[in-house]
Amino acid sequence: MERRKDKYLSDSDIVRIVETYSDMLLRIALNRVKSIAAAEDIVQSVFERLMTRRPIFESREHEKAWLIRTAVNLCLTDLRKQSRHGELPLDENIAGEFGDDSYEVLDAVQTLPVQDRYAVYLYYYEG
Numbered sequence: 440m441e442r443r444k445d446k447y448l449s450d451s452d453i454v455r456i457v458e459t460y461s462d463m464l465l466r467i468a469l470n471r472v473k474s475i476a477a478a479e480d481i482v483q484s485v486f487e488r489l490m491t492r493r494p495i496f497e498s499r500e501h502e503k504a505w506l507i508r509t510a511v512n513l514c515l516t517d518l519r520k521q522s523r524h525g526e527l528p529l530d531e532n533i534a535g536e537f538g539d540d541s542y543e544v545l546d547a548v549q550t551l552p553v554q555d556r557y558a559v560y561l562y563y564y565e566g
Contacts, residue, residue, distance in 0.1 A: 447493040456502065457486055464510045470545075470560055471514035472521075481513045507561070 448456075464485055468478035488509055496502035548559055 448489070448495065453486075453490055453493075456489065456506070460503065460506050461486075464506060467507060467510050467560075468514055471511065472517050477517055481510060481517060484513050485509045511557075 461482060464482045465478055468481040469475060472478055472481065485506060489506070494505065496505060548556055551559060
C-alpha cells in the first residue's frame with residue numbers, strides 16, 4: 440500500500456521535533472549509557488530514524504512517546520554491544536560539565552530499582 444505524500448512528516452515538523460526534544464532525549468540517553476559521546480550518537484540515530492521513516496503521530500504525546508521509546512531501545516542496543524565488546528574508562532574531566540548538585544540527585548535516582556528509576560526520571564526531569 441502506498442502512502443500519500445501528505446501522510447508523511449514535513450521537513451518543518453522534523454525541525455520542530457528536533458528543536459523540541461533534543462535536550463530531553465540526550466538526558467535520557469545519558470542517564471542510560473553514562474557516556475556523552477554514546478548518548479549523542481543515540482540521539483542522532485533517533486532523529487535519523489525519524490527522518491527516514493517519517494511516521495505520522497496521532498498527537499504530541501504519541502510523538503514524544505515514540506521518540507522516548509526509540510531512544511531507550513537504542514540505548515539497550517548500545518549497552519548490549521558494550522557488554523560484548525567491553526568499555527573504555529570515562530574521561531575524568533567529564534564531571535566539570537555538570538553542576539555538583541545534579542550528581543547527588545542523580546546518584547539517589549540511580550539507586551532505585553530500574554522500573555522506578557525511569558519513572559522518577561521521566562516524571563521529575565522531563566515532566
